[in-house]
Amino acid sequence: EIVLTQSPATLSLSPGERATLSCRASQSIGTYLAWYQQKPGQAPRLLIFDASNRATGIPARFSGSGSGTDFTLTISSLGPEDSAVYYCQQRSNWPLTFGGGTKVEIK
């Protein structure tokens, strides 16, 4: 099973600041990595697929990078609406796995 480790667990930043979230895979997954945003009481929403491709309707302030075992989600300028938990997920191998999540708080 491929283990995804996300860091930090919590990120507390001010509006307008840049957020950098990390996801590390226990073995190489190429670019088969996605990022999701989940707000309280809501279903997850796909932000980034295949490491660096924005999903339909996702603002340009969200970007993804990386390949192999190290991946990054960047939110270039945080807004209050970005307060959420962010999960990475790999589709390289069965079982599909998710990271533990990073909670982004807006000060």
Next chain:
Amino acid sequence: EVQVVESGGGLVQPGGSLRLSCAASGFSSSIYCMSWVRQAPGKGLEWVASIKQSAGESHFVDSVKGRFSISSDNAKNSVHLQMSSLRAEDTAVYYCARRGGADGWGSFDIWGQGTVVTVSS
């Protein structure tokens, strides 16, 4: 509109059974990998099971193998998760999600709002 809607959740005793349904609209569920992802209270996301009928494939996380089954109903454009021998640790919100992409094996691009399963005596 492309969407999926779950139903069938509820309260069940340990050892009991429950059948969840996922109704798809706006696309054919048989050509995509349709999946169930769960989230225990206050916890993260866990993939549970997937089926892609057109490929004749289904997959399960180890913790539910032998207890859960997944099926597809073309006539109703829906997917079902049959859960048996339920345990307290199966308590969660169960989401139905579509794997998108041109080949239907991509990331989870369409999610339902979830159905709550509570296993308790």
